[in-house]
Amino acid sequence: MEKIVLPDIKNFHKIDVYIVNGGYSAAKKAFAQSPDDIIDQVKKSGLRGRGGAAFSAGLKWSFMPKTSAKPKYLCINGDESEPGSFKDRQIFEFNPHQLIEGILITAYAIGAKIAYVYIRGEYHKWIKLFNIALEDAYSQGYVGEKMKQKFGTEFYCDIFIHKGAGAYICGEESALMNSLEGKRGYPRIKPPFPAQNGLWGCPTTINNVETITNVPPIINKGWEWFSAIGEQKHPGTLLYGISGHVNKPGVYELPTGTLLTDLIYKYGGGVPGDKKVLCVIPGGSSMPPIRGDQIEGVKMDAESLKTVGSAIGTAGVMVMDEDTDLVKVLARIAKFYYHESCGQCTPCREGTGWMLKILNRIIAGNGSISDIDLLISVANNIEGNTICALGEAAAWPVKYMVTRFRDYFEKRVSKEVVLPVANKVHSMRGTAIPLADIKT
Ligand SMILES: Cc1cc2nc3c(=O)[nH]c(=O)nc-3n(C[C@H](O)[C@H](O)[C@H](O)COP(=O)(O)O)c2cc1C
Ligand code: SF4
Structure with a gap:
């Protein structure tokens, strides 16, 4: 199977290897067309966001105003702090130039001259690696004002790396923009949406790292090629x-x-x-x-x-x-969202804590059948009643784990489930951690 985002090419992260393999030719091709043509091709390709909501990338770009008295911005979301997600760092490490090229094409399509790449603060290694790639791209004239000469175009774009400071909520697009502005990472009430009122009140597009890395091959090989891969509605x-x-x-x-x-x-x-x-x-x-x-x-x-x-x-x-203690897993997940709630909305701030308390009560052997219904009720009261989707992120695992494994939870509160002695869960990197070491 042909790989689009992480091709099996040795040393592809190095600029010379990237260029020998056709790197930066998609940008050249894109700059020879109109921004609207680029948006149209990305729309037709069916590319959907890889950051969580699977929203059409081309459609999102088309929301940007064609003319604006204010500058326009592009933000690339590399905050990657969701437990179980560790894909974007592969791009920073193994294919940074395709991401940079995707940023240039996207910035051209939406009319932005400045792009920010927001990277998770703990990703020290990947920030360093991406920075090396960006410096190489600058020094060879593929980014910044020298682009004019390199590509023979009036368009140029600067790219800045911004390091996060350890808050999961800053991956939410409006919190990310507040964080970039130097403010506390509080999500904003929408509308207005970023395309109208984003970074510093200016039109802004926010896309995930993997989404943007798909763009150069779409321009080079055509939207028809891309749309024929995988599932028709999510190619x-x-x-x-x-x-x-x-x-x-x-x-x-x-x-x-x-x-x-x-x-x-x-x-x-x-x-x-x-x-x-x-x-x-x-x-x-x-x-x-x-x-x-x-x-x-x-x-x-x-x-x-x-x-x-x-x-x-x-x-x-x-x-x-089959030997996993689902109550402990769920309590660990609930603890994460409780810790990461920014506290602006009462249902999320209070509800995440309540769910954790109830789960801990069940773990301690003091749970009852009514606790199962209470968990679902708290989750239902969070869902749809908050400023940002962290509310759903916290409510869904609880609501659906409890309803789909109700038999398991009922047995657990009635103490019918006998847990295996050597019960273990795996960390996100696949290392076994004894459950006893996970404090809930
Ligand atoms: C609490 C929370 C955390 C998020 N974290 C990330 C993240 O780390 N990376 C990301 O790309 N999107 C994250 N998102 C989704 C973004 O808000 C946004 O939808 C996404 O960056 C858009 O990119 P896409 O359209 O290319 O998927 C998060 C959303 C929420 C509610
Ligand atoms: S849902 Fe939670 S994280 Fe999102 S704004 Fe409200 S309190 Fe903050």
Whole structure:
């Protein structure tokens, strides 16, 4: 299978190797066309955002005003802080120039002369690597004012790296813009949307790292080529990050619509000890979990996952075997969202804490059947009642884990479930951690 985002080319991260393999030719091709033509091709390609919501990239770009008295901005979201998501850092490390080229083309299409790449603060290694690539691109005239000479165009664009400071909420696009402005990372009430009123009140487009890395091949090979890969309504490839109870955790670039069972058994190498799969979260910790006995035939793309009541999110697949303590897993997830809530909205600020308290009560052996219904009620009261989607991110895993594994939770509160002695969960990097070491 041809790879689009992470091609199997040795030293592709180096600018010379990238150029020898056709690098920066898509930008040249794009600058010879009108910005509207570029937007049109990306729209027709069917490229959808890889940052969680799977929104059409071309459509989003078309929301930018054609003329503006104010400057326009492009923000690239590399905050990547969702548990179970570790794909964008592969691009910073192995294909930074395709990202840079995608930024140039996108900036040209929307009329931005400045782009910010917001990178998760803990990604020291990847910030360094991306910075090296950016410096090389600048020194060879592919970025900045020298672009005019290099590409023979009036258009040029500067790219700045901005390091996050450890808050998951700054991955939410409006919090990201506040953070870039030097303010506290509070999400903004929408509308107005970023295309109208974004960074410093100016028209802004925000896209994920993987989304933008897809752009140069679309321009070079054509939208028809891209739209024929994978699933028709969500074409292309995805960087599937597989973690948890699999023999070969990692990031695998495969077409959209790849079977979930293939990800687990063919690419992920199966479950250690040939144990059964109890639960899978298909798109990062905020997405609705699926029961292990319902994964047969499930395709991994935005539309197919809807049919089984889940979503593609960031395509971070978290696998849990039959010996996993789901209550502890859920409490750990709940603790994350409780910790990361920015506190602006009462349902999210209070509800995340309540869910954690109830789950801890069940873990301590003091839970009751009414606690199960209370968990669902709290989750329902958060969902749809908050400024940003962290509310849903916190509510969904709780609501759907509890409803889909109600039998498990009922047995647990009635103390019928006997947990195995050597019960373990895996970290996102696939390292086994004894559950006792996870403080809830
Ligand atoms: C709490 C929260 C955290 C998010 N974190 C990220 C992130 O780390 N990276 C990302 O690309 N999108 C993240 N998003 C989604 C962004 O708000 C935005 O939709 C995305 O960057 C748009 O890019 P795309 O259209 O290319 O997917 C997050 C959303 C929420 C609600
Ligand atoms: S939903 Fe949570 S994280 Fe989002 S703005 Fe409200 S309190 Fe903050």
